[in-house]
Amino acid sequence: MSKYPSERKQAILRKMAPPQNMTVAELAVEEGISDATLYNWRKAARKEGAILPSNSAVPDKWSSADKFRTVLQTATMTQAELSAYCRKHGLYPEQIEAWKAACVAGNDRADQQTRQSRQAARANKRHIKTLESEVRRKDKALAETAALLTLSKKAEAIWGHSSEDD
Numbered sequence: 001m002s003k004y005p006s007e008r009k010q011a012i013l014r015k016m017a018p019p020q021n022m023t024v025a026e027l028a029v030e031e032g033i034s035d036a037t038l039y040n041w042r043k044a045a046r047k048e049g050a051i052l053p054s055n056s057a058v059p060d061k062w063s064s065a066d067k068f069r070t071v072l073q074t075a076t077m078t079q080a081e082l083s084a085y086c087r088k089h090g091l092y093p094e095q096i097e098a099w100k101a102a103c104v105a106g107n108d109r110a111d112q113q114t115r116q117s118r119q120a121a122r123a124n125k126r127h128i129k130t131l132e133s134e135v136r137r138k139d140k141a142l143a144e145t146a147a148l149l150t151l152s153k154k155a156e157a158i159w160g161h162s163s164e165d166d
Contacts, residue, residue: 013045017089067099
């Protein structure tokens with residue numbers, strides 16, 4: 001059970017949203033409500049899908065999550081709806097388009113990085129396979145050398161030194 005009426009809560013949350021974009025610290029001083037309470041209200045409103053910027057009143061300094069949320073909300077809007085939305089929230093359509101392009105570019109970079117990491121993994125596997133085969137070859141050569149050395153020692157023990165060595 002909350003000690004503040006929901007109407008007051010909503011009014012304060014609207015002050016956090018564009019176009020006013022007041023910070024939590026400013027609202028805490030103005031409204032006489034603790035920072036923690038305002039942060040909790042903002043967190044709950046964000047879970048419900050509200051656009052409430054983190055720490056900046058300037059939309060270009062919003063967090064990536066806030067910008068992405070705005071892009072998602074405006075993705076299906078017509079130009080007229082987008083303009084009305086921008087006026088209501090103190091934004092420019094160009095900002096939203098730039099944020100959308102950044103989201104797409106970020107996704108492209110992620111795809112490219114995934115592709116590059118797969119190629120690197122394949123190259124590493126090939127390199128590991130080559131090294132393992134070389135280790136096996138050297139192990140066989142070492143075993144053969146050890147066997148020859150053992151045989152030569154046994155032959156020497158049985159027949160003595162050969163006259164060829166002298």
